[in-house]
Amino acid sequence: MDKPMKGLESLFPIWQALNDAQRAKLLIDATPRSVEKDTVLMNGSADCVGLFLIESGQLRTYIVSDEGKEITLYRLFERDICLFSASCLIASLQFDIWVEAEKQSRFWVLPVSTYENLMESSPVVANYTSELMASRFSEVMWLMEQILFKRFDSRLASFLLDESAVEGALALSLTHERIANHLGTAREVVTRMLKYFQEEGMVKLARGKVCLINEQKLNKLIT
Amino acid sequence: MDKPMKGLESLFPIWQALNDAQRAKLLIDATPRSVEKDTVLMNGSADCVGLFLIESGQLRTYIVSDEGKEITLYRLFERDICLFSASCLIASLQFDIWVEAEKQSRFWVLPVSTYENLMESSPVVANYTSELMASRFSEVMWLMEQILFKRFDSRLASFLLDESAVEGALALSLTHERIANHLGTAREVVTRMLKYFQEEGMVKLARGKVCLINEQKLNKLIT
Numbered sequence: 001m002d003k004p005m006k007g008l009e010s011l012f013p014i015w016q017a018l019n020d021a022q023r024a025k026l027l028i029d030a031t032p033r034s035v036e037k038d039t040v041l042m043n044g045s046a047d048c049v050g051l052f053l054i055e056s057g058q059l060r061t062y063i064v065s066d067e068g069k070e071i072t073l074y075r076l077f078e079r080d081i082c083l084f085s086a087s088c089l090i091a092s093l094q095f096d097i098w099v100e101a102e103k104q105s106r107f108w109v110l111p112v113s114t115y116e117n118l119m120e121s122s123p124v125v126a127n128y129t130s131e132l133m134a135s136r137f138s139e140v141m142w143l144m145e146q147i148l149f150k151r152f153d154s155r156l157a158s159f160l161l162d163e164s165a166v167e168g169a170l171a172l173s174l175t176h177e178r179i180a181n182h183l184g185t186a187r188e189v190v191t192r193m194l195k196y197f198q199e200e201g202m203v204k205l206a207r208g209k210v211c212l213i214n215e216q217k218l219n220k221l222i223t
Numbered sequence: 224m225d226k227p228m229k230g231l232e233s234l235f236p237i238w239q240a241l242n243d244a245q246r247a248k249l250l251i252d253a254t255p256r257s258v259e260k261d262t263v264l265m266n267g268s269a270d271c272v273g274l275f276l277i278e279s280g281q282l283r284t285y286i287v288s289d290e291g292k293e294i295t296l297y298r299l300f301e302r303d304i305c306l307f308s309a310s311c312l313i314a315s316l317q318f319d320i321w322v323e324a325e326k327q328s329r330f331w332v333l334p335v336s337t338y339e340n341l342m343e344s345s346p347v348v349a350n351y352t353s354e355l356m357a358s359r360f361s362e363v364m365w366l367m368e369q370i371l372f373k374r375f376d377s378r379l380a381s382f383l384l385d386e387s388a389v390e391g392a393l394a395l396s397l398t399h400e401r402i403a404n405h406l407g408t409a410r411e412v413v414t415r416m417l418k419y420f421q422e423e424g425m426v427k428l429a430r431g432k433v434c435l436i437n438e439q440k441l442n443k444l445i446t
Contacts, residue, residue, distance in 0.1 A: 063368060092358035095365065119350055126349030127342055130356060135315035137360045142318065144367050145286060 005032045005055050005106055011079055012053060017124040029114040034106045041085060044096035048088035050109040054080050057105025061136075062098050074139040075102070075199055083132050086112045089119070090133070146193065155183055156193050157221040160203070164212055171211045179210075228255045228278050228329055234302055235276060240347040252337040257329045264308060267319035271311035273332040277303050280328025284359075285321050297362040298325070298422055306355050309335050312342070313356070369416065378406055379416050380444040383426070387435055394434045402433075 008026055009015055015023070030053075035041065042049065044064060052059070059076040061084065076082050087093040089112055118125045146152045159182060163172050176194065180187040194210065197203045202218050204211040212218060231249055232238055238246070253276075258264065265272065267287060275282070282299040284307065299305050310316040312335055341348045369375045382405060386395050399417065403410040417433065420426045425441050427434040435441065 063364075065368070090353055090357045092354045092361060094358075094361040095368075119353075120346055123343055123346045123349045126346045126353065130313055130342075130349065130353045131315045133353060133356055133360065134313045135317075137356065137363075138315060138317040140360075140364065140367070141286075144363070145288075145318075 005108070008053070008108060011055060011108065013079065013081070014124060014128050017128075018118075018122070022118055022122065025114060025117070026110065029111050030108045032106065033109050035101045035104070037101055037104050039101045039105075040098065041082075041101060042097065042099040044098050047085070048112055049085050050111045051086045051089075051115055052076075052082040052099075053108040053110060054078055054082070055106045055108065057101060057107070058103040059105060059107075060100050060102045062100075063096070064098055070098075071143075072200065073097070073143065074136060081132055082107075083129070083136065086110075086115065088112060089116055090129075142192070152183075152185070152189065152193055153196075154221050156190070156197070157202075157218040159183060160210065160212060161215065161218055161222070164215070170213070170215075171209055173208060174210050175208055228331070231276070231331060234278060234331065236302065236304070237347060237351050240351075241341075241345070245341055245345065248337060248340075249333065252334050253331045255329065256332050258324045258327070260324055260327050262324045262328075263321065264305075264324060265320065265322040267321050270308070271335055272308050273334045274309045274312075274338055275299075275305040275322075276331040276333060277301055277305070278329045278331065280324060280330070281326040282328060282330075283323050283325045285323075286319070287321055293321075294366075295423065296320070296366065297359060304355060305330075306352070306359065309333075309338065311335060312339055313352075365415070375406075375408070375412065375416055376419075377444050379413070379420070380425075380441040382406060383433065383435060384438065384441055384445070387438070393436070393438075394432055396431060397433050398431055 008023075008030055012018075012026070018026070033052075035057075041052070041059065054076055056078055059080075059082060061073045061076065061082070062070045063073065064070050082099060083089070084093070084097045085099055087097070115125075119129055120126075156179070159179065160172065163174065164170055176187050176190045179194075180190045183190070194203060194205055197218075198205050200217065202212070202214045204213050231246075231253055235249070241249070256275075258280075264275070264282065277299055279301055282303075282305060284296045284299065284305070285293045286296060287293050305322060306312070307316070307320045308322055310320070338348075342352055343349075379402070382402065383395065386397065387393055399410050399413045402417075403413045406413070417426060417428055420441075421428050423440065425435070425437045427436050
């Protein structure tokens with residue numbers, strides 16, 4: 001490990017709301033961890049290893065079908081907290097989730113029992129945890145609606161591949177606004193899905209440009 | 224309104240954990256409401272009318288596509304709390320949801336500000352709210368996995384319709400165990416999906432029996 005990890009003081013989002021005893025306990029109990037790219041940190045079957053507070057790198061959260069098909073739910077970046085690696089914390093969280101490091105990553109592991117005590121003694125921590133879960137829930141609902149209803153992933157992929165064929169180029173000069181007009185939707189919807197495509201390694205975004213970098217993967221979205 | 228509604232004391236799941244002041248405040252602020260079957264209580268666009276604590280009846284929670292296609296997420300019964308009718312309570316809950324009464328229903332409406340104060344002052348209420356959200360989240364994840372991956376809804380519908388054709392009857396003598404063996408899955412998975420079918424009005428379940436009551440709807444599940 002090269003440079004020392006940033007401290008909890010600067011990473012933990014609600015550090016200011018903790019009292020001295022709570023801070024001291026966290027500082028003692030949290031342990032740093034560093035993992036290589038592609039390390040699987042949680043493999044669905046309800047490990048409960050603790051909360052990950054990310055200092056650097058990138059984690060991917062996904063579900064896996066019996067046949068091994070994966071769907072990415074969301075990604076976690078610096079200062080994010082991975083709650084589902086400690087799903088035993090919340091008894092009603094009853095589903096299997098996978099977490100892997102997509103880049104070399106460093107994070108603090110906060111033990112379940114320590115965090116549980118915090119939640120039980122501090123409404124701020126408890127409500128913060130609710131907010132964390134709600135934002136993951138919202139990501140998942142968004143994804144589900146896009147996939148189930150709108151097939152907007154499919155429509156956007158299809159549009160991009162068509163444009164690329166017409167232009168005879170992989171780098172397309174297209175604003176999100178223009179794509180939205182073409183597809184009869186809002187610019188925000190296009191931006192969000194393009195960002196998802198980029199995270200999935202299908203496109204690369206630049207100002208006023210969309211570059212297709214994995215046509216095969218885009219093609220798979222079209223049904 | 225006929226007989227008086229059951230009190231919060233017997234309906235609110237964590238009444239015992241509240242102190243006298245909190246109880247008194249809830250008793251003052253909660254208002255009873257009675258709605259007819261098919262009343263839409265929340266129509267997606269982020270009303271924030273308060274939490275519903277159900278005394279009797281049945282609420283259905285669902286999402287709706289631009290084209291009006293609906294998917295039922297889960298149902299709420301007696302003593303359940305509908306959190307999403309107060310989604311402004313949790314800032315990160317950013318998705319639209321519909322709620323309707325599937326039967327004539329009676330419930331207490333707990334104002335957002337009252338509940339918010341409870342959450343902020345009581346870790347028990349805050350953590351209980353997390354558990355509530357987690358269990359809805361789990362329901363939604365289950366549904367998403369079934370639909371996206373396994374198409375188990377489709378496979379089960381197809382199996383039931385085939386059996387019915389073979390038997391020349393709508394009432395099938397089939398244990399969940401036997402269906403699970405046929406479809407190569409676990410009994411629990413069959414039971415849960417059959418329950419979902421029953422709630423959707425497609426089958427009626429009795430001991431060792433599955434009766435098809437809406438073949439057209441079952442047929443629609445087969446792709």
